[in-house]
Amino acid sequence: MQFHTISMVGLGYIGLPTAAVFASRKIKVIGVDVNQKAVDTINRGEIHIVEPDLDMVVHAAVKEGYLRATTMPEPADAFLIAVPTPFKGGNHDPDLSYIESAAKAIAPVLKKGNLVILESTSPVGATEQMAEWLAESRPDLSFPQTHGEESDIRIAHCPERVLPGHVIRELVQNDRIIGGMTRKCSDAACALYKTFVEGECITTNARTAEMCKLTENSFRDVNIAFANELSVISEKLGINVWELISLANRHPRVNILQPGPGVGGHCIAVDPWFIVSKTPEQAKLIRTSREVNDFKPSWVKEQVHAAVECYLQENPGATKEEVTVACYGLAFKPDIDDLRESPAVEIVKMLAKEIVSPILVIEPHVNDLGGRFDGDVTLGSLDEAQKAQVHVMLVDHTDFKKLNVPQGKVVDTRGVWTAEAPRGVSKK
Known part of the structure; x- marks a missing residue:
């Protein structure tokens, strides 16, 4: 043909x-x-x-x-x-x-x-x-x-x-x-x-081809959900989740993924729901994994709230209006400009609605915020971010991986900073 x-x-x-x-x-x-x-x-x-x-x-x-x-x-x-x-x-x-x-x-x-x-x-x-x-x-x-x-x-x-x-x-x-x-x-x-x-071009029928794509991304979503839930459990128990996963992965048949602020993009965050929509009574594990990953941005938001409060307790003369929260990254994965279904965007939106602190977003792959956020949210540079009091690592862009641990309170959802210290709110 x-x-x-x-x-x-x-x-x-x-x-x-x-x-x-x-x-x-x-x-x-x-x-x-x-x-x-x-x-x-x-x-x-x-x-x-x-x-x-x-x-x-x-x-x-x-x-x-x-x-x-x-x-x-x-x-x-x-x-x-x-x-x-x-x-x-x-x-x-x-x-x-x-x-x-x-x-x-x-x-x-x-x-x-x-x-x-x-x-x-x-x-x-x-x-x-x-x-x-x-x-x-x-x-x-x-x-x-x-x-x-x-x-x-x-x-x-x-x-x-x-x-x-x-x-x-x-x-x-x-x-x-x-x-x-x-x-x-x-x-x-x-x-x-x-x-x-x-x-190779491999042929099947249309329904199986549709389900194949959904299956691939649901498999990944389930595994990410395990890592994300493990990070929440570890924070509750005072355990460094990054060290924990590194140690567990030394087992010859264990390969746990890295946790993050949630799951984004036009595939993994969406495709499992297509299976659930067709088979709601059967897709129990797939639905639960989606709910775990969808919950993670709210959990990160609470960690940021805790970091702001911790800073205020350590600095009695400061007010919330004086605490700048620097959020590093908006894309759904490193080194791209794609913001679709990004948990980082969701986190910044929630923070903008709930805290009075100014929010500085550092995203080298976009030129403007396009009216996505309400409240005091501005697009800034890495130099400006160094002056912030709370630092939130949301996307591990290559440029961000080169940064030293900043001064102030740190909420690290990607394991970029202070590998030896427990993630979450820093003790600095």
Whole structure:
């Protein structure tokens, strides 16, 4: 099967790198996004996100004429959908409205023989639902759910499984799980991805492919929850959790992860809830792990409150308005600008609402706070942070790992400072 033109619907952290990699193989790629500013930026050969090496690939692809962006879908041989799948309401129910909008947007330009791939991480059954939306919009075409192998349109699910900061490399080198609604759907998707994928393309059905991505991230979430709960228990018992984990990991069959302020990002903090939403009575461990990790930011907030009170007790003449709290990092992981589902952002929001102390945020990967926070919250520098009275390490950016232990009270959620001393509120 030949693919001369590919349409990439959604030009965010996954869609744009994927479009750029296809274009780097001399395939015409039409990127589609509702964000006019992002479209204009890409058409200038620039990028609107932070990802190593992506700027060079996009610049070359645009300059050579293999990549352009638009706000309206155009005819193509294959359509890849990489749009958000957030929550709706307060029960962590998946919101498929972005997928629905994308499906209905491409439906008018579909033609017989096209391939449609859902890349968005989705609850089980989302690919089938997308196929139904397409069929409703185009009754003149046949789809796998009614015509099987003989359908006019091929449909598959192929979730991304890349690490922010290494997306370009991992898109090429990682294996891909490809779940077609029929065998011919899987074969067509395999042929497309083999354009650039050096890893193995492994085929299955759509539901298993959807569940595979959710399983991978739920496995990681469960293990992180163990480390996070261990840090809370250790603080209660006066134990240095970092030393404890280091010692326990000397066992040949133990490999405990490192705790943190919670879990963020568009995958691990979200995907387990998709399993829970489909099987609420069965997913007991997965739900509990999510609740443990979702609780951690509140626990960190209380540690900061304790640090402020401790400083005030040791300095009777000081007032809360005079205590500056320096929060190091906002991203959901080190050395990126991605703030989606970041526990650091949640912690700063809670602190801004509950304490009168000024809050100084140090985040080298963003230029402004974008109105995210209420209260006295400002973006500052490392030099300004040294004057703060309370220091909260939230993200272990490379630049932060080089810092000496600051003067004042320390709340260290990443194990960056004072390896010999118990974490939490320092005794200084």
